[in-house]
Amino acid sequence: MTIYRFIAGVSLASTVLFASSSLALAATPPAVKGRILLQVEKNGEAWYVTPDTGERFYLKNGEGAYAALRNFGLGITNADIWKIPVANYHAPGDNDFTGDTDKDGFDDNMELALGTDINKADTDGDGYSDSVEYASGNSPFGSTKIPVDSGLVNRLKGKIVLQVEGKGEAWYINPVDGKRYYMPNGEVAYSMMRYMSLGITNANLSTIPVYSKDFDCGESIDCMVGAVEAGTPSHGVITASFELFTASIAGKYLISYEPPKTAGGTFIYKTTIISQVVNGISTGQGAGVVSTCTDTDVAQFVQFLVSSKVNTFVASPTMVCTSAEPK
Ligand SMILES: [Ca+2]
Ligand SMILES: [Ca+2]
Ligand SMILES: [Ca+2]
16 A cells, blocks of 8 residues: 655656647636646646636635635535545645654644544554545544445545634645645645646636635735736735834724726725724724725735735725825
């Protein structure tokens, strides 16, 4: 029995998809739905293609990947997830790698998610280690087989599932092998998804529509930056303190972004004050601005978002916006 254990040093995509640049695509081809694509002609940017609508979402980094897990994740019961084969994967660059205490071939992180004993190589004491049991389709908890449900696996291929009866553990169902890959956090998810990706040319990527529903970035500025760079409508919460003229301001703000509807069009961003203190006095909630920006180069807005992360808002000379207090 071979236990596959992917190790560090694996570089970018192995296969370039649609290498023929003359191929014109009318819609997202089924082969890329649920897959991760890597832009090999740029800097290896990674995109997740939604399995249902075939739209691509930009995975900027680990934070972006974590946001994707939360937004795209479907709840799954423990009874159902048990019917999906498990892949044994240790992601390159997994900084939270907690090792394999009992040396059974499964990292502790993975065992905690699976419910096997992290201190016992052979949880059920039948002579076969925990990872060997899963790899051979046997239960590590007793003398039964894992009841793989191929119909369920096929329905979930390319999807991200979250264990609603557990701690929200996230798994990606790889459409290539129909196995579930555990993603304990955004960094692991990001490196794992890149590892499993397909290379794609810029021309072919451009035929796949960008994710168009409002994307909830939570408190991740990196996620919001990624969404804005990609042209996905998005919102996120910024916590910042800054000086404006003679005022010291600290607050929590909801910021939303609507991309231009057409090339060269305007984009809109809105702020809503969740809480704000000016010179030590609370100004309450709700007030904010709606800005229609005539500069189509969203790089300026991205710069604003990035600067908010370190509380040094950069005023943009070229991002010209018409702002109004909301009614
Ligand atoms: Ca182990
Ligand atoms: Ca074990
Ligand atoms: Ca066993």
